[in-house]
Amino acid sequence: MNEFVKTFEAIDKPWTPQEFEANIRAVGVERYHDKHEFHKLLHGGKLNKGQVAAWALNRYCYQEAVPRKDAALMSRVYDREFRREWIHRVHDHDGMLPDEQGGIERWLVLTDCLGLDREYVTSMRGALPATRFAVEAYVRFVVEQPLVIAVASSLTELFAPSIHRERIAGMLANYDFVNDDVMAYFKRRLSQAPRDASFALEFIKTNARTREMQEACVDAVRFKCNVLWAQLDALYLAYVQGMVPPGAYKPE
Amino acid sequence: MNEFVKTFEAIDKPWTPQEFEANIRAVGVERYHDKHEFHKLLHGGKLNKGQVAAWALNRYCYQEAVPRKDAALMSRVYDREFRREWIHRVHDHDGMLPDEQGGIERWLVLTDCLGLDREYVTSMRGALPATRFAVEAYVRFVVEQPLVIAVASSLTELFAPSIHRERIAGMLANYDFVNDDVMAYFKRRLSQAPRDASFALEFIKTNARTREMQEACVDAVRFKCNVLWAQLDALYLAYVQGMVPPGAYKPE
Numbered sequence: 359m360n361e362f363v364k365t366f367e368a369i370d371k372p373w374t375p376q377e378f379e380a381n382i383r384a385v386g387v388e389r390y391h392d393k394h395e396f397h398k399l400l401h402g403g404k405l406n407k408g409q410v411a412a413w414a415l416n417r418y419c420y421q422e423a424v425p426r427k428d429a430a431l432m433s434r435v436y437d438r439e440f441r442r443e444w445i446h447r448v449h450d451h452d453g454m455l456p457d458e459q460g461g462i463e464r465w466l467v468l469t470d471c472l473g474l475d476r477e478y479v480t481s482m483r484g485a486l487p488a489t490r491f492a493v494e495a496y497v498r499f500v501v502e503q504p505l506v507i508a509v510a511s512s513l514t515e516l517f518a519p520s521i522h523r524e525r526i527a528g529m530l531a532n533y534d535f536v537n538d539d540v541m542a543y544f545k546r547r548l549s550q551a552p553r554d555a556s557f558a559l560e561f562i563k564t565n566a567r568t569r570e571m572q573e574a575c576v577d578a579v580r581f582k583c584n585v586l587w588a589q590l591d592a593l594y595l596a597y598v599q600g601m602v603p604p605g606a607y608k609p610e
Numbered sequence: 611m612n613e614f615v616k617t618f619e620a621i622d623k624p625w626t627p628q629e630f631e632a633n634i635r636a637v638g639v640e641r642y643h644d645k646h647e648f649h650k651l652l653h654g655g656k657l658n659k660g661q662v663a664a665w666a667l668n669r670y671c672y673q674e675a676v677p678r679k680d681a682a683l684m685s686r687v688y689d690r691e692f693r694r695e696w697i698h699r700v701h702d703h704d705g706m707l708p709d710e711q712g713g714i715e716r717w718l719v720l721t722d723c724l725g726l727d728r729e730y731v732t733s734m735r736g737a738l739p740a741t742r743f744a745v746e747a748y749v750r751f752v753v754e755q756p757l758v759i760a761v762a763s764s765l766t767e768l769f770a771p772s773i774h775r776e777r778i779a780g781m782l783a784n785y786d787f788v789n790d791d792v793m794a795y796f797k798r799r800l801s802q803a804p805r806d807a808s809f810a811l812e813f814i815k816t817n818a819r820t821r822e823m824q825e826a827c828v829d830a831v832r833f834k835c836n837v838l839w840a841q842l843d844a845l846y847l848a849y850v851q852g853m854v855p856p857g858a859y860k861p862e
Contacts, residue, residue, distance in 0.1 A: 389856035487836035488843060491743035498750065580857070584739035587855050588844070591740060595847040603839050604641035605832070 370570070375563045378572050382510075382559070385579045386517035389587065392524070396590040396598065401524055403532020405597075408609020410533065411472040412597045414465070415607055416489040416589060418479050421465045423493040425451040431500045431508055443557055450550050464543040471540045484607030488592035496585045503578065506565045510575035511582045513562075515555035522547050622822070627815045630824050634762075634811070637831045638769035641839065644776070648842040648850065653776055655784020657849075660861020662785065663724040664849040666717070667859055668741040668841060670731050673717045675745040677703040683752045683760055695809055702802050716795040723792045736859030740844035748837045755830065758817045762827035763834045765814075767807035774799050 373381065391397055399405050400413060428447045435441050453460030469479045478484060500508040522544040529536045566572045596602045597609070625633065643649055651657050652665060680699045687693050705712030721731045730736060752760040774796040781788045818824045848854045849861070 393856075395853065486840075487833075488740050488744065488840040491747040491837075491840060492740065494750070495743040495746060498746065581739075584855070584857075585743075588738075588740040588743060591847050591853065591855060592840070592843065594853065595843050595851070599847070599851065601647065601843065601846065603836070603843060604645075605836075 370568065372567065372569045373572050378563060378566070378575075379559065381572075381576050382513055382579055383516060385576060385583060386514070389580065389583045390514065390517040390521070391583065391586040391590050392517070392521045394587060394590040394594075396594045397521075399598065401528030401532075403528065406609075407472060407533075407535055409597045410535075411469070411474055411609060412607055413593055414469045414472050415474055415479055416485050416593060418462075418465055418469060419482050419485050419489050419493050420589065421451065421462050422480075422482070423497055425462075427497045427500050430497060431505075434501075434505055434508070440561075447554060450546075461543055461546065464546065468540050468543060471535060471537075483605075486592045486596055486603060486606050489589050492585045492588040492592075496582065499578075499581060504571075504574075506562055506571060507574050507578045509558050510562050510566070510578040512558050513555060513575075513579050514582045514586065515551040516559070518551040518555075519548055522551070622820065624819065624821045625824050630815060630818070630827075631811065633824075633828050634765055634831055635768060637828060637835060638766070641832065641835045642766065642769040642773070643835065643838040643842050644769070644773045646839060646842040646846075648846040649773075651850065653780030653784075655780065658861075659724060659785075659787055661849045662787075663721070663726055663861060664859055665845055666721045666724050667726055667731055668737050668845060670714075670717055670721060671734055671737050671741050671745050672841065673703065673714050674732075674734070675749055677714075679749045679752050682749060683757075686753075686757055686760070692813075699806060702798075713795055713798065716798065720792050720795060723787060723789075735857075738844045738848055738855060738858050741841050744837045744840040744844075748834065751830075751833060756823075756826075758814055758823060759826050759830045761810050762814050762818070762830040764810050765807060765827075765831050766834045766838065767803040768811070770803040770807075771800055774803070 372378075396413075400410065405413070425448045428444060428451075432441050432444050432448075435444070449458075449460065451461040453463055466476055466479065470476065482490065496511070499511055503511070526541050526544050530538070530541060562575050566575050596606060602608055624630075648665075652662065657665070677700045680696060680703075684693050684696050684700075687696070701710075701712065703713040705715055718728055718731065722728065734742065748763070751763055755763070778793050778796050782790070782793060814827050818827050848858060854860055
């Protein structure tokens, strides 16, 4: 083997599927938003009702964006079988006619119980600008990046079930304004997220064939963690530190 | 005059040019980023060199985006005279061949003097994700909104000269690592910003003909203030409160 080939291989040899998955999962350990201080306060019962309402109000913007993100991704896919799999994500969030309610409706049950007006929540007028910027960056990412990388950005779902289990237990135990009905969103995600993550993980293992693409997929998961982290940063500054930006929701 | 016409007029009567301008200027009083705590710390000499470096490193992302924003806006304009006016904004930031340096280069003189590596600054690897989300939201806004509203979003320049004057005086007085050369960016903006703002203000006064469009222009200035405010929020949490997100710049 000559030197050129050796150097080339040393730089570009693709990871094995196991190495690739391990590198994806390592991002979660390093920077998934369950490491964030706001998350710890929320789940540890350290927030008051107004602070939880601020979280729910802002997180609504993320919920609202997810089906747009998934529709945007589908709009780029020529493979019918892929779209037939992916579309259930939109149904999970939007619900399906005639009468199935989706994740967004379940989220509004949560904001109802926190005393927030639905029109105010869905108008997103009181949301933190940083929340909306982060969420729309995610939608744009999925529109603009190569498809494999766009799919990879969904893989924070690999890390979601443990945060949802923790959230259900922590919020039920610690907040008297939260009950089982209200936690329905998270219970549903316990089964939805692993199915979605498993499909997306297999897809990127099959389709990210070069080391460069694999690394770009790992970066996409980092990007998505940043989208989630930035939302909690903004909540922390506004509603723990008390620096609410002009025009944003102020708890009574 | 019948009732219908009266009601219609009550809802939709356009503001006079003076009222319109006053409503634009009121946004600055309410929420321009000179009201932000981080701004006060920066100009009052209350930050250390690492904190100022974090500010300069993040604000670089905004500088870097502005000529892309202006090119995107120009790409939508069919009026040659408009483009001939607007293009000087791109030159102001990028400089003009053969040898004129622009605002971005002057910004890098500032980051140099703060001990930051140019490659690191321009890679934007160490910038806060919230900074990049906010900045790209501004670029998208200009691409997606009607042209009059896109132009209106530039009008924070109406409020800029006073912040720049304050910044030059405050930073020169308070930081021994800042000198006249380093403040060249802001000195230059003292003359550039009023020219730009004046053109944009005349343009929207002429072209926003309905009350609805005028209100959308005022909202565009609010949006832009949010873009600026969110950047200082993120800096405050990371570098005053010390909650630096994973992967972001850490002062030594």
